[in-house]
Amino acid sequence: MPNGAQAMLATLVQAGVEVCFSNPGTSEMHFVAALDDEPGMRAVLTLFEGVATGAADGYARMAGKPAATLLHLGCGLGNGLANLHNARKAKTPIVNIVGDHATYHTAYDAQLQSDIVTVARNVSTWVRQAQTTAGLAADVVEAVAVAMAVPHQVATLIVPADVSWGDGGQILPPLPPRPPTLVPAAQIDVLAEVCRGKARTVMLLGGRALRGEALMLAARIAAQHDITLLAEVFPARMERGAGLPHVERLAYFAEMVGVQLSGVRHLILVDAKAPVSFFAYPGKKSYLVPASCQVHELATAHQDVIAALTALAQRLGAETTPARLQEALRPPLPSGELSAEKVCMVVGHLLPPEAILVDEAQTSGVSLPMHTAGAPAHDLLTLTGGAIGQGLPVAVGAAIACPERPVLALIGDGAAMYTVQSLWTLARENLSVTVVILNNRSYAILNVELQRVGARAGAGAKARSQLDLQHPAIDFVQLGQSMGIDSVRCSSAEDFHQALQRALAQPGPHLIEALIPNDLSGMKLRLLPHLLRSLDHLPRPLARLVKSKVAP
């Protein structure tokens, strides 16, 4: 009969959990030992727990099923918390396994003793402390079922060491799936009326509505009734590119959202939240829906999105309406001194088919959506919860979920440093991920935010130094090489083009440090002309709307 850890692993594998992102300690040694007996479980070692949790997020976004984590008590969970937060906001299924002291050992308040449950509650509504070896498999199948229920979530199972090492483990088959609830027919009727109306209407797509069949159904409805599709600002996974419906994302800056929603009378939410400002700003509204706009909900996060969109399309007779699809279109190759926009143009120029694009470039990625809109169809993974340090780990997980697909991760220099240990796991697992570090040697977004929050127009040297990353300048080439990754630096568009072409052509991980100027202090003002230029690429109702608002 297996011990607890062996039974846990076998039960996980039977439930389809085949990858574990780990950073174990002594209390998890039986789990580690049990790996030898379980060929169905791949264990991916990380050097920091934030890499493990972020990788589990990226894996599940692409695999559509959970990975496990393996974390060392409350402190390991703490280290992994920021990326579990991002996963929670992404509605990603994760089976979060946290080792603990033996049940009888907690009485002694040893050095690593802490209240694990309080920490876990921050990211998991389902938190369970396993009590017995015999009952462990039941805990595991419940954790998997909860994680995979709609909406997906992070389920945290705390496993005391003696529950792991005890004899008498049971192996259980998975529980049946828990289907989402259906949207009532009456609700579909209401939404159909809204769609048929002549008032300006936006359908805001989030979560599962940004992928596959759901996305196509929404696009058919939108085409038939001249509805504008928008996407939530930070989607967990969004299918886009040539041959797919183009959906503009809500802007990060509230000022821009005001433009996007100006004149809209009906906002239909599909697995999305009504837009709110990322942060509060003095004297500005947090809730971004115009007062004259009615908000409707076609499907909540708990409901069956595809069924709801199918029912609505049927009610409207839009099942076969041709959707407006993005044409294939790549930006021209730029030249000269490198800039954030030129990086995005080269990415748009070269993005290979079936790519997975991870965007944590912050301010440097402002033009990425525009320049990749007509690239071959790809998946976009973004920073769902705002806790930076998510991009590199998510790229690790996505590459493990989809070993045949190229992964391209655009990461700001500041963001890269939170979970820079990801580079080691990329090298160790020889993952085909190209990491582009957009290095402007600054927390550039905070230069903008310092002004936006009204905290003084001309910040002094001491305040500015808190946003400055040039003293010392980080050498990302040495940093990448130190963890075994082929790394190069570029400061011209031509060099960057060559480096990216080479990286994408070769399997295994690559790092490109793109040196770009930090010239974003006036970014807010330059955003609108930026968007204006994009209108030539992307003719859509939104384009007309923006033009009417901001053209000189």
Place this chain on the structure above:
Amino acid sequence: MPNGAQAMLATLVQAGVEVCFSNPGTSEMHFVAALDDEPGMRAVLTLFEGVATGAADGYARMAGKPAATLLHLGCGLGNGLANLHNARKAKTPIVNIVGDHATYHTAYDAQLQSDIVTVARNVSTWVRQAQTTAGLAADVVEAVAVAMAVPHQVATLIVPADVSWGDGGQILPPLPPRPPTLVPAAQIDVLAEVCRGKARTVMLLGGRALRGEALMLAARIAAQHDITLLAEVFPARMERGAGLPHVERLAYFAEMVGVQLSGVRHLILVDAKAPVSFFAYPGKKSYLVPASCQVHELATAHQDVIAALTALAQRLGAETTPARLQEALRPPLPSGELSAEKVCMVVGHLLPPEAILVDEAQTSGVSLPMHTAGAPAHDLLTLTGGAIGQGLPVAVGAAIACPERPVLALIGDGAAMYTVQSLWTLARENLSVTVVILNNRSYAILNVELQRVGARAGAGAKARSQLDLQHPAIDFVQLGQSMGIDSVRCSSAEDFHQALQRALAQPGPHLIEALIPNDLSGMKLRLLPHLLRSLDHLPRPLARLVKSKVAP
């Protein structure tokens, strides 16, 4: 009248909080802006919150007063949690400032919204959410007073953005100090009787009892009554070296503690806990005090340690009894291929006067206490809470607290990677810290623990790979250089001697990668001979005891 952030900074500075270790985001921009107006506050930027919290720990251990942190919402707190855990176990005073969304913005569940209080409870019994700008200064002075009360603690103040940016901030003077409670005279009488008895007695010193006057008082009592002094296994700060009482630390391995406490009839705790095993192991005891030993408490963490030791010494007439002091003694210079022990010998050979020694070398530091016992008087800072990734940040903070003292940090390769971003702050602040990375390319301690927990004698390749850091090998020289630190690699004792000598002679940060073999699989067996060899250096009652137990 100042805004909330300005009033908060001025109030902190008036209360003696002069350093802030930060990693700010948008919700903390008013704090950042207010730095321009407050010359009394030094802001030290970190690239990861675990560096900020660990540095605040190291600073306060050496400065004897708190630093502030500045963290970005629940996720920033999460990233800083492991080192706040270490600070909590160290009883370090920290004023932990966590920015939050504006009070009215939390209703909208924006991306970074999470339950901050649940996370803070893991490390702080005092958690307060500031409610008004006018009341913020009162929150701040209470936080400082709570942090500095005995026992010191991590006080967490959550500051919503609108409380920071609001007008009408008040600046308040600090609250009066809160003195520790006194040990009742009757308790001193009981302990005096125990000390006078003939039964074998150990006095276990922890916390404040390992420093200055308290340490000397304990040593006088010990000398007069043939009591053995022991120190808690992981002290926050321990004064030791030539001219100071030598106090052997409790061993990490429970097996060794059994030897240390064998035959002991009375255990007197002074600001220390009765020893328990770091982890639980199948079939082994967690509580390490022998059944035949009575446990007494001279002073708890809440009581006045110096007053208690003074009263006991007076009662025993030991106030002027000469303490046994460690003689000056340095190990000889080793030669040939480098090993963990040779690193420790060279450190003992070269340790400069007034050094601050940070030990997070794990298995590689096993012989460090022995080889530095007779070095010039120094402070030793250790891994109090077991959450690794503490050493580098603590070195940052200690160097800022004591700019005139050399800091030497011995860090295992695995441990270094958790908070490797510390290197950047070391370079940025040009701190005179010498970092020695003991690189055995392994989580070596886990190789030992895998056996100790009884999880299979011969682990397979898959299990072993979870403890292996050689694929790829991390190049710490490149890693250090990437963040602007002068870095060299050594693989011989001669080279290491030269490199350490050079590093200690030059101001500013240095990194030395010490390549050492990973030959610790038999460490448990080799520990005893190791200790036996040390007996020649350190003749003490413990030496006799150990010899009687383990000599062949």
